[in-house]
Amino acid sequence: MRALLGLSRKIDAFNTVIGRWLSWLIVLAVVISAANAIIRKALDMSSNSFLELQWVLFSVVFLLCSPWTLLSNEHIRIDIINHTLPLRLRGWIDMIGHLFFLLPFTIVMLWWSIPFFLTSLHQNEQSFSAGGLPQWPAKSLIMIACVLLMVQGFSEIIKRAAMMMGIIPDSNATVISAQRAAELEAERLVMHIAGDKP
Template identity: 40%
Template structure:
Protein backbone atom coordinates (compact mmCIF):
# COMPACT_ATOMS: atom_id res chain seq x y z
CA UNK A 1 0.00 0.00 0.00
CA UNK A 2 2.91 2.36 0.67
CA UNK A 3 3.94 2.08 -2.98
CA UNK A 4 0.48 3.14 -4.17
CA UNK A 5 0.33 5.96 -1.63
CA UNK A 6 3.67 7.23 -2.96
CA UNK A 7 2.18 7.23 -6.46
CA UNK A 8 -0.79 9.21 -5.10
CA UNK A 9 1.61 11.78 -3.64
CA UNK A 10 3.32 12.21 -7.01
CA UNK A 11 -0.04 12.64 -8.75
CA UNK A 12 -1.16 15.16 -6.13
CA UNK A 13 2.09 17.08 -6.54
CA UNK A 14 1.59 17.26 -10.33
CA UNK A 15 -2.01 18.47 -10.05
CA UNK A 16 -1.09 20.93 -7.31
CA UNK A 17 1.73 22.45 -9.37
CA UNK A 18 -0.44 22.72 -12.48
CA UNK A 19 -3.43 24.02 -10.50
CA UNK A 20 -1.43 26.79 -8.87
CA UNK A 21 0.11 27.81 -12.17
CA UNK A 22 -3.31 27.87 -13.84
CA UNK A 23 -4.64 30.28 -11.21
CA UNK A 24 -2.42 32.95 -12.77
CA UNK A 25 -4.36 32.56 -16.00
CA UNK A 26 -7.29 34.20 -14.22
CA UNK A 27 -5.28 37.41 -13.92
CA UNK A 28 -4.24 37.17 -17.57
CA UNK A 29 -7.88 36.70 -18.64
CA UNK A 30 -8.88 39.79 -16.67
CA UNK A 31 -6.09 41.87 -18.23
CA UNK A 32 -6.87 40.67 -21.76
CA UNK A 33 -10.60 41.24 -21.29
CA UNK A 34 -10.08 44.71 -19.82
CA UNK A 35 -7.63 45.66 -22.57
CA UNK A 36 -10.05 44.50 -25.26
CA UNK A 37 -12.87 46.52 -23.73
CA UNK A 38 -10.76 49.69 -23.41
CA UNK A 39 -9.38 49.45 -26.97
CA UNK A 40 -12.83 48.77 -28.39
CA UNK A 41 -14.44 51.70 -26.57
CA UNK A 42 -11.62 54.23 -26.90
CA UNK A 43 -10.20 53.43 -30.33
CA UNK A 44 -13.21 51.66 -31.90
CA UNK A 45 -10.96 48.69 -32.71
CA UNK A 46 -11.56 45.01 -32.13
CA UNK A 47 -9.66 41.77 -32.72
CA UNK A 48 -11.14 38.30 -33.04
CA UNK A 49 -7.78 36.83 -32.06
CA UNK A 50 -7.79 38.59 -28.68
CA UNK A 51 -11.43 37.71 -28.11
CA UNK A 52 -10.73 34.05 -28.85
CA UNK A 53 -7.70 34.17 -26.60
CA UNK A 54 -10.07 34.96 -23.71
CA UNK A 55 -12.11 31.86 -24.56
CA UNK A 56 -8.98 29.72 -24.84
CA UNK A 57 -7.68 30.87 -21.47
CA UNK A 58 -11.06 30.29 -19.83
CA UNK A 59 -11.08 26.77 -21.25
CA UNK A 60 -7.55 26.22 -19.93
CA UNK A 61 -8.58 27.37 -16.44
CA UNK A 62 -11.60 25.09 -16.39
CA UNK A 63 -9.94 21.98 -17.83
CA UNK A 64 -6.42 22.10 -16.42
CA UNK A 65 -7.56 22.95 -12.89
CA UNK A 66 -10.21 20.21 -12.74
CA UNK A 67 -7.82 17.67 -11.21
CA UNK A 68 -6.58 20.21 -8.65
CA UNK A 69 -10.17 21.09 -7.74
CA UNK A 70 -10.96 17.41 -7.23
CA UNK A 71 -7.84 17.03 -5.10
CA UNK A 72 -9.02 19.84 -2.80
CA UNK A 73 -12.57 18.42 -2.60
CA UNK A 74 -13.84 21.74 -3.95
CA UNK A 75 -15.86 20.22 -6.80
CA UNK A 76 -19.65 20.20 -6.80
CA UNK A 77 -21.13 17.39 -4.73
CA UNK A 78 -24.66 16.11 -4.30
CA UNK A 79 -24.09 14.29 -1.03
CA UNK A 80 -27.16 15.10 1.04
CA UNK A 81 -27.93 11.39 1.35
CA UNK A 82 -24.42 9.98 1.85
CA UNK A 83 -23.69 12.43 4.70
CA UNK A 84 -26.23 10.56 6.83
CA UNK A 85 -24.12 7.39 6.76
CA UNK A 86 -21.06 6.55 8.88
CA UNK A 87 -17.71 7.73 7.55
CA UNK A 88 -16.58 4.35 6.28
CA UNK A 89 -19.84 3.91 4.36
CA UNK A 90 -19.28 7.35 2.82
CA UNK A 91 -15.83 6.25 1.66
CA UNK A 92 -17.29 3.09 0.10
CA UNK A 93 -19.81 5.26 -1.74
CA UNK A 94 -16.93 7.50 -2.85
CA UNK A 95 -15.06 4.48 -4.24
CA UNK A 96 -18.12 3.33 -6.18
CA UNK A 97 -18.61 6.84 -7.56
CA UNK A 98 -15.01 7.07 -8.76
CA UNK A 99 -14.93 3.58 -10.30
CA UNK A 100 -18.37 3.49 -11.93
CA UNK A 101 -19.00 7.15 -12.76
CA UNK A 102 -15.86 9.31 -12.76
CA UNK A 103 -13.53 6.90 -14.54
CA UNK A 104 -15.91 5.77 -17.32
CA UNK A 105 -17.04 9.32 -18.15
CA UNK A 106 -13.54 10.82 -18.09
CA UNK A 107 -11.96 7.97 -20.03
CA UNK A 108 -14.67 8.14 -22.70
CA UNK A 109 -14.22 11.89 -23.16
CA UNK A 110 -10.43 11.50 -23.15
CA UNK A 111 -10.56 8.79 -25.81
CA UNK A 112 -13.01 10.66 -28.05
CA UNK A 113 -11.06 13.92 -27.75
CA UNK A 114 -7.82 12.44 -29.13
CA UNK A 115 -8.96 12.17 -32.79
CA UNK A 116 -10.81 15.47 -32.33
CA UNK A 117 -7.48 17.13 -31.50
CA UNK A 118 -5.39 15.12 -33.99
CA UNK A 119 -7.61 16.00 -36.95
CA UNK A 120 -7.38 19.68 -36.05
CA UNK A 121 -3.58 19.42 -35.79
CA UNK A 122 -3.12 17.63 -39.12
CA UNK A 123 -5.44 19.97 -40.99
CA UNK A 124 -3.91 23.07 -39.36
CA UNK A 125 -7.45 24.10 -38.51
CA UNK A 126 -8.01 27.82 -38.17
CA UNK A 127 -10.85 29.75 -36.62
CA UNK A 128 -13.80 30.48 -38.88
CA UNK A 129 -13.66 34.08 -37.64
CA UNK A 130 -11.56 36.58 -39.55
CA UNK A 131 -8.19 37.00 -37.87
CA UNK A 132 -8.95 34.19 -35.42
CA UNK A 133 -6.51 31.76 -33.84
CA UNK A 134 -5.50 28.21 -34.71
CA UNK A 135 -7.78 25.62 -33.16
CA UNK A 136 -5.60 22.64 -32.20
CA UNK A 137 -4.05 24.14 -29.02
CA UNK A 138 -7.43 24.66 -27.40
CA UNK A 139 -8.61 21.21 -28.51
CA UNK A 140 -5.47 19.73 -26.96
CA UNK A 141 -6.65 21.08 -23.60
CA UNK A 142 -9.51 18.55 -23.58
CA UNK A 143 -7.47 15.31 -23.42
CA UNK A 144 -4.88 16.93 -21.13
CA UNK A 145 -7.52 18.22 -18.73
CA UNK A 146 -9.39 14.93 -18.52
CA UNK A 147 -6.14 12.97 -18.19
CA UNK A 148 -5.25 15.10 -15.16
CA UNK A 149 -8.74 14.49 -13.77
CA UNK A 150 -8.33 10.71 -14.28
CA UNK A 151 -5.01 10.88 -12.41
CA UNK A 152 -6.68 12.82 -9.59
CA UNK A 153 -9.42 10.19 -9.43
CA UNK A 154 -6.83 7.40 -9.28
CA UNK A 155 -5.02 9.20 -6.45
CA UNK A 156 -8.30 9.70 -4.61
CA UNK A 157 -9.19 6.04 -5.03
CA UNK A 158 -5.83 4.98 -3.56
CA UNK A 159 -6.32 7.26 -0.56
CA UNK A 160 -9.87 6.01 0.00
CA UNK A 161 -8.65 2.40 0.07
CA UNK A 162 -5.72 3.43 2.26
CA UNK A 163 -8.09 5.09 4.71
CA UNK A 164 -10.24 1.95 4.95
CA UNK A 165 -7.08 -0.05 5.65
CA UNK A 166 -5.91 2.46 8.24
CA UNK A 167 -2.84 3.45 6.21
CA UNK A 168 -3.62 7.13 5.56
CA UNK A 169 -5.87 9.98 6.77
CA UNK A 170 -9.43 10.52 5.58
CA UNK A 171 -9.17 11.92 2.02
CA UNK A 172 -12.51 13.67 2.43
CA UNK A 173 -11.65 15.37 5.72
CA UNK A 174 -12.41 19.07 5.73
CA UNK A 175 -9.31 21.27 5.64
CA UNK A 176 -8.20 22.88 8.88
CA UNK A 177 -9.14 26.53 9.00
CA UNK A 178 -11.50 28.50 6.79
CA UNK A 179 -12.44 27.50 3.30
CA UNK A 180 -11.93 29.91 0.41
CA UNK A 181 -15.67 30.61 0.33
CA UNK A 182 -15.77 31.36 4.08
CA UNK A 183 -12.76 33.67 3.85
CA UNK A 184 -14.33 35.52 0.92
CA UNK A 185 -17.67 35.84 2.71
CA UNK A 186 -15.96 37.28 5.81
CA UNK A 187 -13.99 39.71 3.66
CA UNK A 188 -17.17 40.91 1.93
CA UNK A 189 -18.96 41.25 5.28
CA UNK A 190 -16.06 43.21 6.79
CA UNK A 191 -15.97 45.54 3.77
CA UNK A 192 -19.74 46.06 3.98
CA UNK A 193 -19.49 46.92 7.69
CA UNK A 194 -16.65 49.35 6.99
CA UNK A 195 -18.65 51.04 4.23
CA UNK A 196 -21.65 51.30 6.58
CA UNK A 197 -19.51 52.88 9.30
CA UNK A 198 -18.06 55.38 6.85
CA UNK A 199 -21.52 56.25 5.57
CA UNK A 200 -22.79 56.77 9.14
CA UNK A 201 -19.77 58.92 9.99
CA UNK A 202 -20.20 61.03 6.84
CA UNK A 203 -23.91 61.53 7.56
CA UNK A 204 -23.16 62.56 11.15
CA UNK A 205 -20.46 64.96 10.01
CA UNK A 206 -22.79 66.47 7.43
CA UNK A 207 -25.56 67.02 9.99
CA UNK A 208 -23.08 68.58 12.44
CA UNK A 209 -22.18 71.18 9.86
Protein backbone atom coordinates in the same frame (compact mmCIF):
# COMPACT_ATOMS: atom_id res chain seq x y z
CA MET B 1 0.08 -0.19 -0.65
CA ARG B 2 3.02 1.97 0.45
CA ALA B 3 4.25 2.22 -3.15
CA LEU B 4 0.76 3.16 -4.34
CA LEU B 5 0.49 5.84 -1.66
CA GLY B 6 3.87 7.21 -2.77
CA LEU B 7 2.59 7.34 -6.35
CA SER B 8 -0.58 9.05 -5.10
CA ARG B 9 1.47 11.72 -3.31
CA LYS B 10 3.44 12.40 -6.51
CA ILE B 11 0.24 12.67 -8.56
CA ASP B 12 -1.26 15.02 -5.96
CA ALA B 13 1.87 17.20 -5.93
CA PHE B 14 1.97 17.37 -9.74
CA ASN B 15 -1.69 18.36 -10.08
CA THR B 16 -1.36 20.87 -7.23
CA VAL B 17 1.54 22.62 -8.97
CA ILE B 18 -0.35 22.69 -12.27
CA GLY B 19 -3.53 23.96 -10.61
CA ARG B 20 -1.83 26.69 -8.60
CA TRP B 21 0.17 28.00 -11.54
CA LEU B 22 -2.59 27.84 -14.13
CA SER B 23 -5.17 29.45 -11.86
CA TRP B 24 -3.21 32.69 -12.33
CA LEU B 25 -4.32 32.70 -15.97
CA ILE B 26 -7.66 34.04 -14.73
CA VAL B 27 -5.87 37.31 -13.94
CA LEU B 28 -4.44 37.39 -17.46
CA ALA B 29 -7.89 36.69 -18.93
CA VAL B 30 -9.37 39.57 -16.93
CA VAL B 31 -6.60 41.94 -18.06
CA ILE B 32 -7.06 40.94 -21.71
CA SER B 33 -10.83 41.28 -21.41
CA ALA B 34 -10.57 44.72 -19.80
CA ALA B 35 -7.97 45.91 -22.32
CA ASN B 36 -10.08 44.67 -25.22
CA ALA B 37 -13.17 46.44 -23.84
CA ILE B 38 -11.26 49.70 -23.28
CA ILE B 39 -9.68 49.61 -26.75
CA ARG B 40 -13.04 48.79 -28.33
CA LYS B 41 -14.75 51.76 -26.63
CA ALA B 42 -11.87 54.26 -26.80
CA LEU B 43 -10.45 53.48 -30.25
CA ASP B 44 -13.48 51.82 -31.86
CA MET B 45 -11.49 48.71 -32.76
CA SER B 46 -11.51 45.12 -31.60
CA SER B 47 -9.43 41.99 -32.06
CA ASN B 48 -10.96 38.58 -32.66
CA SER B 49 -7.73 36.95 -31.53
CA PHE B 50 -7.98 38.69 -28.13
CA LEU B 51 -11.63 37.69 -27.80
CA GLU B 52 -10.76 34.08 -28.57
CA LEU B 53 -7.71 34.18 -26.31
CA GLN B 54 -10.04 34.97 -23.40
CA TRP B 55 -12.05 31.79 -23.89
CA VAL B 56 -8.90 29.74 -24.47
CA LEU B 57 -7.47 30.97 -21.16
CA PHE B 58 -10.75 30.19 -19.42
CA SER B 59 -10.68 26.72 -21.02
CA VAL B 60 -7.12 26.15 -19.78
CA VAL B 61 -8.12 27.03 -16.23
CA PHE B 62 -11.42 25.14 -16.28
CA LEU B 63 -10.04 21.97 -17.86
CA LEU B 64 -6.51 21.71 -16.49
CA CYS B 65 -7.38 22.82 -12.95
CA SER B 66 -10.19 20.26 -12.62
CA PRO B 67 -7.83 17.58 -11.21
CA TRP B 68 -6.70 20.06 -8.55
CA THR B 69 -10.35 20.77 -7.76
CA LEU B 70 -10.95 17.03 -7.32
CA LEU B 71 -7.86 16.74 -5.12
CA SER B 72 -9.01 19.69 -2.98
CA ASN B 73 -12.44 18.09 -2.53
CA GLU B 74 -14.07 21.19 -4.02
CA HIS B 75 -15.92 19.48 -6.87
CA ILE B 76 -19.69 19.62 -7.16
CA ARG B 77 -21.63 17.23 -4.99
CA ILE B 78 -25.00 17.21 -3.28
CA ASP B 79 -23.80 18.66 0.02
CA ILE B 80 -27.24 18.72 1.63
CA ILE B 81 -27.10 14.93 1.61
CA ASN B 82 -23.37 14.21 1.64
CA HIS B 83 -22.35 16.08 4.80
CA THR B 84 -25.05 14.31 6.83
CA LEU B 85 -23.71 10.84 6.00
CA PRO B 86 -21.17 8.97 8.15
CA LEU B 87 -17.54 9.45 7.08
CA ARG B 88 -17.05 5.80 6.14
CA LEU B 89 -20.12 5.84 3.89
CA ARG B 90 -18.88 9.05 2.25
CA GLY B 91 -15.58 7.31 1.56
CA TRP B 92 -17.37 4.40 -0.11
CA ILE B 93 -19.53 6.75 -2.17
CA ASP B 94 -16.42 8.62 -3.33
CA MET B 95 -14.60 5.40 -4.22
CA ILE B 96 -17.57 3.97 -6.14
CA GLY B 97 -18.10 7.31 -7.89
CA HIS B 98 -14.47 7.47 -8.97
CA LEU B 99 -14.37 3.84 -10.10
CA PHE B 100 -17.68 3.60 -11.93
CA PHE B 101 -18.31 7.16 -13.09
CA LEU B 102 -15.19 9.35 -13.16
CA LEU B 103 -12.73 6.85 -14.65
CA PRO B 104 -15.09 5.53 -17.36
CA PHE B 105 -16.05 9.11 -18.24
CA THR B 106 -12.41 10.18 -18.61
CA ILE B 107 -11.58 7.08 -20.66
CA VAL B 108 -14.48 7.68 -23.08
CA MET B 109 -13.68 11.39 -23.33
CA LEU B 110 -10.02 10.62 -24.00
CA TRP B 111 -10.98 8.04 -26.62
CA TRP B 112 -13.09 10.60 -28.50
CA SER B 113 -10.86 13.63 -27.93
CA ILE B 114 -7.76 12.12 -29.54
CA PRO B 115 -9.19 11.93 -33.10
CA PHE B 116 -10.99 15.26 -32.49
CA PHE B 117 -7.63 16.88 -31.75
CA LEU B 118 -5.65 15.02 -34.45
CA THR B 119 -8.13 15.97 -37.19
CA SER B 120 -7.91 19.60 -36.14
CA LEU B 121 -4.10 19.45 -36.02
CA HIS B 122 -3.73 17.78 -39.44
CA GLN B 123 -6.10 20.29 -41.03
CA ASN B 124 -4.41 23.15 -39.17
CA GLU B 125 -7.94 24.21 -38.26
CA GLN B 126 -8.35 27.94 -37.90
CA SER B 127 -11.02 30.07 -36.33
CA PHE B 128 -14.14 30.92 -38.32
CA SER B 129 -13.57 34.55 -37.32
CA ALA B 130 -11.18 36.69 -39.34
CA GLY B 131 -7.94 37.14 -37.42
CA GLY B 132 -8.87 34.42 -34.94
CA LEU B 133 -6.62 31.81 -33.36
CA PRO B 134 -5.82 28.27 -34.51
CA GLN B 135 -8.28 25.79 -33.00
CA TRP B 136 -6.10 22.71 -32.45
CA PRO B 137 -4.26 24.02 -29.33
CA ALA B 138 -7.58 24.57 -27.57
CA LYS B 139 -8.81 21.13 -28.65
CA SER B 140 -5.67 19.54 -27.21
CA LEU B 141 -6.75 20.80 -23.77
CA ILE B 142 -9.61 18.28 -23.66
CA MET B 143 -7.19 15.40 -24.14
CA ILE B 144 -4.70 16.70 -21.58
CA ALA B 145 -7.46 17.38 -19.04
CA CYS B 146 -8.82 13.84 -19.43
CA VAL B 147 -5.40 12.33 -18.74
CA LEU B 148 -4.79 14.55 -15.70
CA LEU B 149 -8.29 13.94 -14.32
CA MET B 150 -7.99 10.18 -14.87
CA VAL B 151 -4.64 10.07 -13.07
CA GLN B 152 -6.05 12.16 -10.20
CA GLY B 153 -9.01 9.77 -10.05
CA PHE B 154 -6.58 6.87 -9.58
CA SER B 155 -4.87 8.83 -6.81
CA GLU B 156 -8.19 9.43 -5.07
CA ILE B 157 -9.08 5.72 -5.32
CA ILE B 158 -5.71 4.77 -3.80
CA LYS B 159 -6.24 7.19 -0.90
CA ARG B 160 -9.84 6.05 -0.29
CA ALA B 161 -8.74 2.39 -0.29
CA ALA B 162 -5.95 3.19 2.19
CA MET B 163 -8.45 5.03 4.40
CA MET B 164 -10.86 2.11 4.30
CA MET B 165 -8.04 -0.22 5.36
CA GLY B 166 -7.04 2.14 8.18
CA ILE B 167 -3.58 2.75 6.73
CA ILE B 168 -4.01 6.52 6.58
CA PRO B 169 -6.41 8.77 8.51
CA ASP B 170 -9.68 9.75 6.89
CA SER B 171 -9.03 13.08 5.20
CA ASN B 172 -12.76 13.82 5.20
CA ALA B 173 -12.68 13.87 8.99
CA THR B 174 -10.12 16.67 9.17
CA VAL B 175 -10.51 18.61 5.94
CA ILE B 176 -13.43 20.98 5.64
CA SER B 177 -13.96 22.41 2.19
CA ALA B 178 -14.13 26.15 1.74
CA GLN B 179 -17.81 25.86 0.89
CA ARG B 180 -18.57 23.86 4.04
CA ALA B 181 -16.55 26.32 6.13
CA ALA B 182 -18.63 29.17 4.67
CA GLU B 183 -21.84 27.26 5.44
CA LEU B 184 -20.76 26.73 9.05
CA GLU B 185 -19.84 30.41 9.41
CA ALA B 186 -23.24 31.45 7.98
CA GLU B 187 -25.02 29.13 10.43
CA ARG B 188 -22.99 30.60 13.31
CA LEU B 189 -23.88 34.15 12.25
CA VAL B 190 -27.59 33.30 11.94
CA MET B 191 -27.56 31.76 15.41
CA HIS B 192 -25.76 34.83 16.79
CA ILE B 193 -28.25 37.23 15.19
CA ALA B 194 -31.26 35.14 16.21
CA GLY B 195 -29.91 34.93 19.76
CA ASP B 196 -29.61 38.72 19.98
CA LYS B 197 -33.25 39.32 19.06
CA PRO B 198 -35.82 39.71 21.88
